Amino acid sequence: MDFSVVLFLLLTACISYLIMTYGRMLQKRGQLPPGPIPLPIVGNLLQLDTENIAQSLIAISKKYGPVFTLYMGSKPTLVLCGYETIKEALINQGEQFIGRGPIPVFQNFTKGNDFAFTNGERWKELRKFAVQTLRNFGVGKRSIEERIQEEVQFLIKELRKTNQLPFDPTIIICRSVSNVICSVLFANRFDYEDKNFQTIVSTTNENFKIMSSSWGTLYNIYSEIMDYLPGPHKKLFSNYEMLRVILQDAIKAHQETLDPNCPRDYIDVFLIKMEQEKNNPTSHYFIESLIMTMQNLIYGGTDTVTTFLRYSLLVLMKFPEVAKKVQDEINQVIGQNRPPDTEDRKKMPYTDAVIQELQRFTDIGPLSLPHLVMQDTQLQGYKIPQGLPVIPVISSVHYDPAQYEKPEVFNPANFLDQNGCVKKTDAVMVFSAGKRMCPGESLARMEIFLFLTTLLQNFTFQPLVNKEDIDLTPIGSAVENLPRPYQCCAISR
Incomplete structure (x- = not known):
């Protein structure tokens, strides 16, 4: 022919x-x-x-x-x-919208063996296990607060080593934040020069940059095609594999030294659970699910807080009068002779309001991770079929003009009443909403307060440009809003 x-x-x-x-x-x-x-x-x-x-x-x-x-x-x-629409779906109809929608940048590696990017009984079981284990190792309690306080002091020492010269805060902050969740997973914190720890930090940071770029967006839409095309998205999976090797080695070492009567960390508790369920053919506890749930916790426990702190320092350099008022409140309530603790927050309404406004204004997660409709339902008069992926636009909550008078303006007064007391609102969904909320929310909130107040207690951060020239426009908005790269000087107080 x-x-x-x-x-x-x-x-x-x-x-x-x-x-x-x-x-x-x-x-x-x-x-x-x-x-x-x-x-x-x-x-x-x-x-x-x-x-x-x-x-x-x-x-x-x-x-x-x-x-x-x-x-x-x-x-x-x-x-x-919009706030009302997202609240109606994720909270009022939480069961109908409880599923996790497709997100190939993660799922093509985890393959359903984790708790963040899967559905059904495996999601429920592994998430429940993770939340309970984190709680048992002090998350939300005084013991984890002491770990955070200790880690922040290591960060303060690193910042003093800059000798008030310009530096990029990205990796310095990322190492410190990551060490908090790592201390729960691996029993001990890492030295900042540890090669495995540097790999954990660098690969996590790089992957979020890629996922938040156009390459990450295209991969999530056309993963079947993108798998065969060259580009930065290929680095995602090589970085995942580097982390897998580190986790596998750590698990093997734990297996050799495990004492079932005295679990040291998350790995030990998971291994004990594996042994208890070894004769259960439908068990969700096996080595691969341990690796993937640890990956969930490392990524979730490192990047969001790190990005928030980096972005917050940039905003506060843009608005030094706000930073000064926070420092004045720190001087009044805490002083310079002891580290901040979470009880201090109750006596620091302005600082509390600034943190909430920073969370709203920086809008770190502009889009919620995709949800999935698990049963036919209705929303605002529309029939919504089972199996439909859902994207809640969190930016539309944080910048909802029905909730904030001038949402495009950074204004801590959004969270203060006429008497200067903290004004609570549900229109901040930095950890999403409903039953798919971040399981590490309580840990992240504690970290944000302790890290930020300790940093401002010890330093005044100065930009290398005039404050008028600081650009707060984010780069990337697929997974995260990232601050533009910058350097600053940490001036000791």
């Missing part, structure tokens, strides 16, 4: 397939909440700024409302915007 005929038939078949696929897409679209018309293959991707997805989605919501359908490639996704 002539080659041109073969080529013609092949093209005809491809075009026919695309037409049928697109027809089915449009037919299904008619059964979902309204949204922009998708194109074949790319869906609505061309309508998104992959460097600022959250703002693109908020802009679309102004036309189609707070509940709309968007096509990520050829697959429909439900998008939720």
